[in-house]
Amino acid sequence: MRSLTKTNAFIDGHWVPVDERFEVTNPATGEVLAEVADADATLAERAVEAANRALPAWRARPAHERADLLLKWYDAMQANKQALAELMCAEQGKPVAEAAAEIDYGASFVKWFAGEAERSYGDIVPLQTTDKRVSIVKRGIGVCSAITPWNFPNAMITRKVAPALAAGCTMVVKPPQLTPLSALAIAQLASEVGIPDGVLNIVPSSDSKSVGKVLTEHPLIRKFSFTGSTEVGKQLMQQCASNVKKVSFELGGNAPFIVFDDADLDHAVEQLMICKFRNAGQTCISANRILVQENVLDSFVNKLKAAMRDLKVAAGTADEVDYGPLINTAAIEKVERLVGDARENGAECLLGGEVLNDLGELFYAPTLLTDVTSSMAITQEEIFGPVVAVQSFTDEEEGIRKANDTPFGLAGYFCAQDYRRIERVSAALECGMLGINAGAISHAYNAFGGVKESGIGREGSRYGLAEYQETKTLTLGGFA
Numbered sequence: 001m002r003s004l005t006k007t008n009a010f011i012d013g014h015w016v017p018v019d020e021r022f023e024v025t026n027p028a029t030g031e032v033l034a035e036v037a038d039a040d041a042t043l044a045e046r047a048v049e050a051a052n053r054a055l056p057a058w059r060a061r062p063a064h065e066r067a068d069l070l071l072k073w074y075d076a077m078q079a080n081k082q083a084l085a086e087l088m089c090a091e092q093g094k095p096v097a098e099a100a101a102e103i104d105y106g107a108s109f110v111k112w113f114a115g116e117a118e119r120s121y122g123d124i125v126p127l128q129t130t131d132k133r134v135s136i137v138k139r140g141i142g143v144c145s146a147i148t149p150w151n152f153p154n155a156m157i158t159r160k161v162a163p164a165l166a167a168g169c170t171m172v173v174k175p176p177q178l179t180p181l182s183a184l185a186i187a188q189l190a191s192e193v194g195i196p197d198g199v200l201n202i203v204p205s206s207d208s209k210s211v212g213k214v215l216t217e218h219p220l221i222r223k224f225s226f227t228g229s230t231e232v233g234k235q236l237m238q239q240c241a242s243n244v245k246k247v248s249f250e251l252g253g254n255a256p257f258i259v260f261d262d263a264d265l266d267h268a269v270e271q272l273m274i275c276k277f278r279n280a281g282q283t284c285i286s287a288n289r290i291l292v293q294e295n296v297l298d299s300f301v302n303k304l305k306a307a308m309r310d311l312k313v314a315a316g317t318a319d320e321v322d323y324g325p326l327i328n329t330a331a332i333e334k335v336e337r338l339v340g341d342a343r344e345n346g347a348e349c350l351l352g353g354e355v356l357n358d359l360g361e362l363f364y365a366p367t368l369l370t371d372v373t374s375s376m377a378i379t380q381e382e383i384f385g386p387v388v389a390v391q392s393f394t395d396e397e398e399g400i401r402k403a404n405d406t407p408f409g410l411a412g413y414f415c416a417q418d419y420r421r422i423e424r425v426s427a428a429l430e431c432g433m434l435g436i437n438a439g440a441i442s443h444a445y446n447a448f449g450g451v452k453e454s455g456i457g458r459e460g461s462r463y464g465l466a467e468y469q470e471t472k473t474l475t476l477g478g479f480a
């Protein structure tokens with residue numbers, strides 16, 4: 001199997017070495033995997049200029065040519081799935097099988113937007129006066145930039161880059177400092193399949209502030225996309241305001257997972273396990289607050305505890321592992337703080353509640369807390385770890401009120417069977433995405449994004465392309 005480990009910045013189709021380097025480590029073992037080029041603001045500006053030079057020719061190509069190149073990129077990701085998955089497991093920690101599923105997921109955005117490139121239409125507007133013809137056209141907005149997170153090192157890049165390229169835009173990406181190797185590997189594949197120089201540029205950096213400033217304030221950039229925390233997102237949004245860039249932000253979540261008393265409890269447990277333990281809980285749409293109706297609480301918790309006991313935690317390279325290490329010490333400290341605070345304030349820990357030191361410093365036990373209340377920090381912050389924090393509620397009205405009692409609104413989930421309740425609760429929950437008797441809701445065909453402080457804009461789906469387009473109205477006069 002070939003190695004796809006690249007360690008330099010990728011600008012204008014070239015691998016650019018930089019004297020300054022930062023280390024990328026394996027969270028399962030602490031081993032240093034690579035020393036990666038540490039781009040500064042000047043190099044980021046070079047990447048923006050390269051993207052700007054590449055723009056006219058890329059934008060001018062017929063849609064089917066851009067689509068064909070994207071499909072070749074998709075094929076290359078599929079052909080190299082195992083190598084990409086092993087690289088991702090090494091730098092991010094998720095099990096190899098889950099990493100391979102992420103390659104499928106990430107590549108699916110490339111395939112989907114290759115198709116959308118060929119289905120982007122404008123409008124012919126009805127006649128307003130006999131002397132004019134009006135049409136509305138769509139075109140790629142121009143040079144785009146993105147800052148992406150470490151929890152999905154492949155898919156969070158393709159979900160932004162694929163629609164941008166499909167729309168005829170060029171792109172500069174700053175991948176996360178913790179997981180740049182997956183990004184650099186797919187840039188290599190993009191180059192091999194013939195995506196022209198300068199169309200995709202990758203600037204790894206440990207200096208998020210100054211590179212981020214270039215990617216949000218550079219006047220040549222017309223659109224910025226970010227996935228990460230709400231706190232950082234707010235700062236970046238302000239920076240983008242300096243020259244009124246188009247933006248999309250996929251920010252923090254605090255997803256409720258509500259189990260009503262008419263739910264199929266076995267199915268609810270199964271769906272919660274899928275939702276919660278994906279990527280060890282380090283997912284922005286992970287269920288964060290588990291709200292269970294009082295009269296089914298004991299039964300649900302017993303079933304959940306039995307399912308959680310079967311979880312296998314180990315390095316992502318082990319066989320049949322459910323989840324691996326958390327990403328770094330800060331992640332472990334946060335989980336320990338939240339669990340500690342909950343316990344001090346009266347939560348009961350039925351399972352776990354500790355670091356699995358036999359495995360290593362970053363492995364956290366599957367943890368089940370009950371008697372959780374809304375005043376505990378664990379219900380206010382994203383846990384981003386393998387901790388299930390269960391609260392109870394009395395009736396539908398209280399369940400909905402508790403679920404909506406947050407400034408966030410990314411994903412939400414509920415389990416119920418009564419179709420009238422399903423209709424009522426679906427309408428009442430404040431979130432951009434809702435899983436109803438379903439814990440897995442992500443797909444390239446779906447519109448991903450949040451409401452309230454969880455963000456702006458949508459990724460994936462037919463709406464994802466529009467984020468990288470501008471709309472122009474043409475009024476043609478002079479008809480008799």
Ligand SMILES: O=CCCC(=O)O
Nearest residue numbers: 151152283284285442
């Ligand atoms: O964590 C953010 C993205 C997760 C997903 O696309 O399902």
